[in-house]
Amino acid sequence: MSDKLKIGFYWCAACGGCEISVLDIDEMILDVVELADIVFWPCAMDPKYEDLRAMEDGSIDVIFINGSIRSTENEEMVKLLREKSKKVVAYGSCSSIGGLFGLGNLYSKEELLEYGYNTPSTEEGGVIPAENSKVPEGELHLPPLLHHVRSLDEIIEVDIYLPGCPPLPNQLKEGLPLILEGKVGKYDLVSQKSVCDECPLEREEKKIPRLYPIQEMMLDPERCILDQGVLCMGPATAGMCEAPCPSVGHPCIGCNGPVRGVKDQGARMASALASVLGVEGEERMEESEIIDVVKSVRDPTGSFYRFSLPKSYLRYKRRDIHG
Ligand code: SF4
Ligand code: SF4
Ligand code: SF4
Missing domain, CATH: 3.40.50.700 (NADH:ubiquinone oxidoreductase-like, 20kDa subunit)
Structure with missing residues (x-):
């Protein structure tokens, strides 16, 4: 053998x-x-x-x-x-x-089923997830969600x-x-360094007045993307990928999840952004200025937790549901 x-x-x-x-x-x-x-x-x-x-x-x-x-x-x-x-x-x-x-956790199972399966292709004879583990005899269903x-x-x-x-x-x-070879511990393959630590674009950690959608910007490929006002998840993301995305001018979208030892990638990014956007000195800002800055962060949940919502402190939207 x-x-x-x-x-x-x-x-x-x-x-x-x-x-x-x-x-x-x-x-x-x-x-x-x-x-x-x-x-x-x-x-x-x-x-x-x-x-x-x-x-x-x-x-x-x-x-x-x-x-x-x-x-x-x-x-x-x-x-x-x-x-x-x-x-x-x-x-x-x-x-x-x-x-x-995991972004599906922003909706209930019922909302997802309604949105995802109530379509022309599933109207008649479509195979949908069963509502519970008791699939009716003789009927074909996907496993329950x-x-x-x-x-x-x-x-x-x-x-x-x-x-x-x-x-x-x-x-x-x-x-x-x-x-x-059995030579690796539980978290050894999750980097303690962030994508920024491996990124060839140097961060000056400049203060920026607000964030801008990438399609509205003509980015300088030599400069840090976040310094230019476009959201880049590099500061909050584990860097074992060697930063391929910012290396070619695309922001990191956070796919590796948080660096080793950090529980909540979104909270880490919110903290990094608060510093870059100058919101930390909010006592010196007008309320309307703060609101403008915060509004410039589009879809914060979807951006900060794109890959890690189920493992974050938020986990899912409806805490009344279990299962
Ligand atoms: S481009 Fe992104 S990953 Fe690179 S240094 Fe700036 S914030 Fe960090
Ligand atoms: S999106 Fe993923 S692969 Fe690209 S730089 Fe960020 S963590 Fe690395
Ligand atoms: S490639 Fe990404 S989305 Fe696809 S299964 Fe792997 S981790 Fe999930």
Whole structure:
């Protein structure tokens, strides 16, 4: 019997980008195959639920789980995978911090279903999520949605976090061997440095009067984007990606989530912006000036928490709902 490691991949509520990213490591995939056998990968191998249930507990050495937890099926599967696996890696930002789909937490499940499924393509005979786990006999439904999106660690214990949307080849080339050789701790792959620390554009930390939409600006590609008055999430975002977005003139949108040790990416960004916009010296400003400055931050929740709402202090809008 092979003495290689046994690894697996699983996607929950995901876009597919994380699954594809595994292939972005080019020839390094050969090193992975040298070290490990892939024993579970629904995207590529089409195993059935029964196949997983039949595996011995702890028989997968490392399972890489991507995607948010959105449905009862996601919840059930990750609990099962936790039993079958020695180590669980939260792969990608959806899994680590809730991800893009976490913005659904600004609405109730009922509002989302109404908006997303009441469309011409679902009016007649469309397959929609069941309202609860009791799917009527003979009817085809998608698994029921949970009331809000969760990160993986709200459901099961996570051993290693590897955020990114998706994790980039440089992160994988550094992180994958360490994970497979068991040389990495829970948060070791989450940078303590921010994107600003890795950004080639130098920040002068100038005070700016307000923020401007990027489409209204002719940005100087040599200067810090935030210094020029356009929102860039670099100060509040973990920097293990090596800042590819600001390097080509696009603001960081925060996809890695917060730097290691910071719980709330949005709060960190609000604090950074308060300083840049001069709101910290608000006692010297007219009330109308403060209101103008604050209004110039468009869609603060969607911008500050684009990838991390389920893992933030806010988590979801309707605190009266559980499930
Ligand atoms: S982290 Fe990004 S790439 Fe990965 S599943 Fe989520 S949205 Fe897709
Ligand atoms: S462009 Fe963005 S990431 Fe780069 S230094 Fe400025 S704020 Fe930081
Ligand atoms: S610069 Fe920001 S948006 Fe771009 S990959 Fe890095 S964390 Fe993500």
